[in-house]
Amino acid sequence: MVLSAADKSNVKAVFAKIGGQAEEYGADALERMFVTYPQTKTYFPHFDLGKGSAQVKGHGKKVAAALVEAVNNIDDLAGALSKLSDLHAQKLRVDPVNFKLLGQCFLVVVATRNPSLLTAEVHASLDKFLCAVGTVLTAKYR
Amino acid sequence: MVHWSAEEKQLITSVWGKVSVEQCGAEALARLLIVYPWTQRFFSDFGNLSSPTAIIGNPRVRAHGKKVLTSFGEAIKNLDNLKATYAKLSELHCDKLHVDPENFRLLGDILIIILASHLGRDFTPACQFTWQKLVGVVAHALAHEYH
Numbered sequence: 001m002v003l004s005a006a007d008k009s010n011v012k013a014v015f016a017k018i019g020g021q022a023e024e025y026g027a028d029a030l031e032r033m034f035v036t037y038p039q040t041k042t043y044f045p046h047f048d049l050g051k052g053s054a055q056v057k058g059h060g061k062k063v064a065a066a067l068v069e070a071v072n073n074i075d076d077l078a079g080a081l082s083k084l085s086d087l088h089a090q091k092l093r094v095d096p097v098n099f100k101l102l103g104q105c106f107l108v109v110v111a112t113r114n115p116s117l118l119t120a121e122v123h124a125s126l127d128k129f130l131c132a133v134g135t136v137l138t139a140k141y142r
Numbered sequence: 143m144v145h146w147s148a149e150e151k152q153l154i155t156s157v158w159g160k161v162s163v164e165q166c167g168a169e170a171l172a173r174l175l176i177v178y179p180w181t182q183r184f185f186s187d188f189g190n191l192s193s194p195t196a197i198i199g200n201p202r203v204r205a206h207g208k209k210v211l212t213s214f215g216e217a218i219k220n221l222d223n224l225k226a227t228y229a230k231l232s233e234l235h236c237d238k239l240h241v242d243p244e245n246f247r248l249l250g251d252i253l254i255i256i257l258a259s260h261l262g263r264d265f266t267p268a269c270q271f272t273w274q275k276l277v278g279v280v281a282h283a284l285a286h287e288y289h
Contacts, residue, residue, distance in 0.1 A: 104254070104255075108270060112259070120172065121176070124176055
């Protein structure tokens with residue numbers, strides 16, 4: 001799956017529009033993921049996962065920052081996410097299926113907060129981008 | 143049999159009450175065909191599916207989307223009896239339509255996003271959980287008669 005020029009442009013536009021709220025989007029996506037897919041909580045036994053948790057907010061900020069970094073280096077996702085890819089392969093070992101779940105939640109957050117932004121074409125591009133990020137993060141698993 | 147709490151049933155019916163079946167059905171099917179273009183394989187006789195604009199405007203897509211979501215409404219009326227409710231449709235999708243059940247999961251995910259875009263913040267995490275559970279259970283029921 002390859003990101004076309006139009007895909008890249010759509011994704012950049014989304015993140016430009018989201019701007020400084022990216023952290024909120026990240027936290028919201030994580031919260032939704034823990035509620036919608038409770039099995040994802042198994043990766044965070046050390047977290048307070050209650051509503052409004054500062055740890056979830058902090059982690060959402062990290063996730064959002066990584067996505068922003070990926071968008072800013074969209075022509076070289078593997079390079080931009082290389083360290084995170086190592087981390088997920090060697091230490092975190094989050095099962096690959098979970099990246100789709102977080103991706104779905106991120107799309108839902110964009111849909112709830114900015115529905116007019118999520119046209120069909122943008123939805124397709126953003127979904128592809130999130131898939132590509134997941135693929136890079138699991139690329140070194142074996 | 144799937145258990146639905148009173149709160150879950152309430153979340154399902156309250157969201158459903160805000161939904162235009164015709165509009166959301168059309169949008170959901172169109173999005174499926176656009177976001178996951180390989181799903182177009184089941185609709186080769188639907189006419190022009192050559193671009194997102196063509197798909198969104200395609201009257202057969204709109205009509206079929208409405209049909210699909212109307213059927214979803216039946217599920218909501220029969221939450222305690224989904225396998226029986228969908229038995230014939232399941233056979234149809236297996237024996238005649240030859241649809242890989244994975245497509246039901248894809249459409250379910252798309253429907254969630256359509257609902258989210260219509261309801262905004264009212265589509266709370268609890269709503270999302272309940273509806274993600276519902277679309278999963280519907281997908282499972284539709285796959286149940288596969289052989």
